[in-house]
Amino acid sequence: MTGSANRGNRPPAERSGRTAPLLLVAGGKGGVGKSLVCANLALALARRGRRVLLVDLDLGLGNQHVLFGSSAECNLEHVLLEGTSLREATVRVAEGVDLLAAGSGEPGMVGLAPALRAALERGLAELRADYDVVIGDAAAGIGADVLWPAALANRVLIVTTPEPAALTDAYGLIKALDAHGHRSALEIPTPELLVNLVAGPDEAERVARGLRVVSERFLARSPRLAGWLPRSSEAAQSVLTRRPFVTRQPGSLAARCIEALAGHVERSCALASLKLLARSAE
Ligand SMILES: Nc1ncnc2c1ncn2[C@@H]1O[C@H](COP(=O)(O)OP(=O)(O)OP(=O)(O)O)[C@@H](O)[C@H]1O
Numbered sequence: 001m002t003g004s005a006n007r008g009n010r011p012p013a014e015r016s017g018r019t020a021p022l023l024l025v026a027g028g029k030g031g032v033g034k035s036l037v038c039a040n041l042a043l044a045l046a047r048r049g050r051r052v053l054l055v056d057l058d059l060g061l062g063n064q065h066v067l068f069g070s071s072a073e074c075n076l077e078h079v080l081l082e083g084t085s086l087r088e089a090t091v092r093v094a095e096g097v098d099l100l101a102a103g104s105g106e107p108g109m110v111g112l113a114p115a116l117r118a119a120l121e122r123g124l125a126e127l128r129a130d131y132d133v134v135i136g137d138a139a140a141g142i143g144a145d146v147l148w149p150a151a152l153a154n155r156v157l158i159v160t161t162p163e164p165a166a167l168t169d170a171y172g173l174i175k176a177l178d179a180h181g182h183r184s185a186l187e188i189p190t191p192e193l194l195v196n197l198v199a200g201p202d203e204a205e206r207v208a209r210g211l212r213v214v215s216e217r218f219l220a221r222s223p224r225l226a227g228w229l230p231r232s233s234e235a236a237q238s239v240l241t242r243r244p245f246v247t248r249q250p251g252s253l254a255a256r257c258i259e260a261l262a263g264h265v266e267r268s269c270a271l272a273s274l275k276l277l278a279r280s281a282e
């Protein structure tokens with residue numbers, strides 16, 4: 001990744017060394033495919049032998065358990081509001097994939113109070129030691145609920161589509177993350193891009209180039225393309241049947257695109273792990 005702004009404060013668990021990299025999947029606009037990408041990416045990484053923790057950080061309106069056909073009887077709402085432990089709330093949704101689901105419709109979970117946020121950060125820092133990679137599925141927007149996990153993340157992936165409104169919001173998020181990093185003297189990685197609903201890699205690269213040019217000009221950040229996803233009937237169907245398409249139709253083009261993304265994330269997270277180890281040795 002290029003253009004990391006501020007070196008500096010990291011949370012204590014990262015200084016201890018043994019902690020999985022955190023990939024935050026975000027993307028300004030709602031409904032662009034963030035949750036779908038997270039669920040399928042988690043499965044693709046697990047198929048590569050990685051122990052994956054998927055955290056639904058859309059804390060007010062969680063969807064991940066729905067995508068996996070899980071009930072989420074115990075979720076982050078119980079952890080933060082009733083004192084259930086994070087480990088108790090973690091549910092195995094597939095071989096190699098554990099889910100920390102979010103609840104739905106609890107206003108206290110949106111714009112988390114500082115004490116609750118700190119408790120969640122501490123708990124996640126501990127849990128990260130048990131996994132190879134942690135994926136956070138962020139809420140839409142540029143609110144505090146997106147900015148704080150971005151400041152914890154080793155990698156940020158922004159999902160967008162080629163639609164002008166989605167691109168405007170993706171750039172808005174890159175800008176908000178950059179400003180948040182400067183404001184709080186935290187290192188927020190330059191996001192990478194996943195372009196959804198495109199015909200192929202050429203269109204995805206064209207879309208990514210547009211965002212890159214503007215980001216380089218105004219923010220001195222250079223967001224790169226990490227992957228793409230076609231509009232896919234398998235993907236749409238998988239949401240209805242509550243079984244992610246990487247498992248349901250592993251040979252489909254959409255599944256192969258996610259497999260390629262998983263390879264990219266694996267390499268990128270390996271680099272992040274090395275950085276974490278080096279930091280802990282300092
Ligand atoms: N590549 C795709 N092919 C077909 N349908 C898609 C694709 N990507 C997303 N969708 C459709 O868009 C819907 C919204 O996707 P998803 O819930 O992943 O978006 P999101 O960005 O997480 O939304 P939110 O901002 O509400 O959290 C899916 O339920 C699915 O029907």
Ligand SMILES: [Mg+2]
Binds near residue numbers: 034035058063137
């Ligand atoms: Mg979502």
